[in-house]
Amino acid sequence: MKKVLNRSVIEQEIKTPVVEISPEQNFNIVVDKDASLGYETKKWLYILSLPLMWTLTIWVAFKKKVLGINPKINTFLFDGLSEPCRQIKEGAGSWRALDIIYNFPFGEEDGIRGRASDFWIGMINAQAVRNRLKLVKRELTKAIREIAGKEKEVRLLSLASGSAQAVIEVVAELKDINIQVTLLDLDPTAIDYSRGLARKHGVEGKFTFIAGSILDNFKRTTNRARPHIIEMIGFLDYRPRDKAIRLVQKIYEFLLPEGKFLTANTSPNPEQHFLEWVIDWPMIYRTPKELGDLIESGGFSLGNYKIICEPLRLHALAICQKVV
Numbered sequence: 316m317k318k319v320l321n322r323s324v325i326e327q328e329i330k331t332p333v334v335e336i337s338p339e340q341n342f343n344i345v346v347d348k349d350a351s352l353g354y355e356t357k358k359w360l361y362i363l364s365l366p367l368m369w370t371l372t373i374w375v376a377f378k379k380k381v382l383g384i385n386p387k388i389n390t391f392l393f394d395g396l397s398e399p400c401r402q403i404k405e406g407a408g409s410w411r412a413l414d415i416i417y418n419f420p421f422g423e424e425d426g427i428r429g430r431a432s433d434f435w436i437g438m439i440n441a442q443a444v445r446n447r448l449k450l451v452k453r454e455l456t457k458a459i460r461e462i463a464g465k466e467k468e469v470r471l472l473s474l475a476s477g478s479a480q481a482v483i484e485v486v487a488e489l490k491d492i493n494i495q496v497t498l499l500d501l502d503p504t505a506i507d508y509s510r511g512l513a514r515k516h517g518v519e520g521k522f523t524f525i526a527g528s529i530l531d532n533f534k535r536t537t538n539r540a541r542p543h544i545i546e547m548i549g550f551l552d553y554r555p556r557d558k559a560i561r562l563v564q565k566i567y568e569f570l571l572p573e574g575k576f577l578t579a580n581t582s583p584n585p586e587q588h589f590l591e592w593v594i595d596w597p598m599i600y601r602t603p604k605e606l607g608d609l610i611e612s613g614g615f616s617l618g619n620y621k622i623i624c625e626p627l628r629l630h631a632l633a634i635c636q637k638v639v
Contacts, residue, residue, distance in 0.1 A: 343621055343622070344603045344604070344607075344622045344623075344624065344631070345621065345622070345623050345624070346623075346624045346625075346626060346628060347450060347623050347624065347625060347626065348626060349453070352446075352449040352450070352453060353449065354446050354449065354625060354626045355442035355443075355445055355446055355627075356442070356626050356627060357437065357442065358439050358442075358627060361437075361438050361439045361586070362585075365585055365586075367392075368586060368589045368593075369588075369589075371390050371392060371393065371589065371593055372588050372589050372592045372593055374390065375389045375390055375592045375593050376592045379592070388401075389404065389592070389593050389594075389595070390593060392431070393431075393435055393593055393594070394593075394594075396427065396428055396431040397428055397431040397432040397435060398428070398432070399415055399419060399432045399436060400431070400432060400435050400436070400594075402415055403415050403416065403436070403594060404593075404594050404595050404596075407594055407595045407596035408553065408596055408598075409477075409502065409505075410477035410478040410500075410502065410504075410505040410508065411504075412596070413444065413477060413478065413549075414478050414480070414508070415436070416436060416441050416444055416445065417444070417445060417448055417478075417480060419432070419436045419441075421433050421436070421437070438586060439584070439585075439586055439627055439629065440581075440584065440586050440587075440590060440629060442627060443581075443625055443627040443629035443630050444629075444630065446625035446626060446627060446630065447548070447579060447625055447630040447632065448480065448481055449625075450623060450625050450630075450632055451481045451546075451548055451577065451579070451632060452481045452484060452485050454577060454623070454632060454634055455481060455482065455485050455544075455546060455577060456485050456488070456489065458544050458575040458577065458634070459471070459485065459489055459492060459494060459544065460489070460492070461575075462543045462544060462574075462575070463492045463493075463494075465573075466543060467493060468493045468494075468495060469492060469493065469494045469495070469543050469544065470494075470495050470496075470497075470540055470541070470542045470543050470544070471494060471495070471496045471497070471542060471543065471544040471545075471546065472496075472497045472499065472536065472537065472542040472544070472545045472546070473496065473497070473498050473499065473545075473546045473547070474499055474529050474533070474545065474546070474547040474550060474566075475499070475500055475501070475529060475547060475549065475550035476498040476499060476500045476505065476506075476509060476546075477500060477502075477505050477509075477549065478505060478508050478509055478512065479498050479505075479509040479512065479513075480512065481546075481548070482496060482498070482546060483509065483512050483513050483516055483518065483522075484516065486513075486516075486518050486521055486522075487516035487517065487518050490517075490518070494521055495521060495523070495540075496521055496522045496523070497522070497523045497525065497536055497542075498522060498523070498524050498525065499525045499527065499529060499532055499533070499536060500525075500526065501526070501527065501528050501529070502526070503526040505526075506524045506525070506526040509522075509524065510522070510524050529550075529562070533565060533569070534565070534569070537569035541569055541570070541571045541574075542569070542570060542571065542574065543570075543571050543574045543575070544574060544575045544576075544577070545566050545569075545570055545574070545575075545576045545577070546576075546577045546578075547566070547576075547577070547578045548577065548578065548579045548632075549579065550562075550578075551578055551579070551580045551599070551601070551606075551609070552580060552581050552598040552599055552600075553598065553599060554599065555599065556609065559609055559613075560609060560612045560613050562613075563576075563578075563609065563610060563612070563613025563614065563615075564613045564614050566613070567613055567614035567615060567637060568614075570637045571637070572637055572638075572639045573636065573637065573638070574636070574637050575634065575635065575636055575637075576615070576633075576634075576635040576636075576637070577632065577633070577634055577635075578610075578632075578633050578635075579606075579630055579631060579632045579633065580599075580600075580601040580605075580606045580609075580630075580631055580633075581598055581600055581601075581629060581630055582600060582601065582602055582603065582624075582628060582629050582630070582631055583600040583601075583602065584600070584629050587600060601631075602631075603622045603624060603631040606622060606631050606633055607620070607622055607633070610633050610635055615635045615636075615637070616638065619635065619636050619637075619638045620633055620634060620635035620636065621633070621634055622634075
């Protein structure tokens with residue numbers, strides 16, 4: 316069983332200040348506080364609830380690792396009581412789980428089951444992933460407008476695109492710009508869903524949808540028309556360092572000069588053991604500095620990328636530019 320963080324370590328993580336790197340390194344990490352984005356920052360209820368999370372985590376881990384039980388319901392209080400939480404657990408790591416978290420209608424269901432859903436889908440990690448969605452949309456909009464100021468057509472490639480909600484909503488808001496988008500995801504259900512979402516927003520004609528692995532399709536896709544922008548949000552959370560570096564190297568190689576690359580990684584946090592054991596959602600966590608080191612190892616030079624954290628500091632977004 317993995318060791319659960321003790322209280323002092325968790326309190327230290329919660330209170331971690333904005334990371335400051337020495338000026339000679341020219342490395343900058345910013346915590347975004349753009350009030351216009353409507354970020355969620357309700358953390359104290361969940362900080363006070365950490366003992367409950369630890370208890371549930373230890374109990375579920377004990378059942379799985381010591382007793383050898385693989386329960387259909389990990390714990391009554393999470394996936395037993397709440398149908399949306401059960402769906403999140405069953406789709407952990409997929410676009411389905413993120414779609415529920417992104418678009419959950421708080422307060423719609425009455426009674427204890429509705430309150431349980433509201434509570435758990437309001438936890439800090441869920442708030443942070445919705446914050447990431449808002450931050451990605453803003454930065455993607457900026458990148459598209461910047462490229463559009465120099466090019467007649469903006470080509471955007473989304474890798475491991477999932478539902479592509481951020482990309483589709485941004486393209487729908489920028490209908491005056493000539494954008495051609497390719498969505499690439501291994502899961503055909505994600506491609507089907509994103510196709511329907513693009514149709515709903517009236518922008519299906521701007522998209523090419525490809526169901527297949529990144530490794531098998533990336534080079535072929537970029538050889539047809541090299542992209543100005545490559546977006547890959549969430550995929551690094553599941554790639555070990557060596558594979559992540561090789562992927563970033565390929566992205567750097569095929570990105571057009573002066574092109575933009577947007578990616579992100581989840582930072583270590585007090586709820587991560589709950590996610591792994593209770594929600595069945597293990598990830599590879601990296602600090603913003605570790606994300607920066609990975610980006611540099613992939614070919615983006617120091618000074619040509621910046622890292623922005625959403626206000627809860629659980630998600631770090633890297634905005635990189637290829638300068639040759």
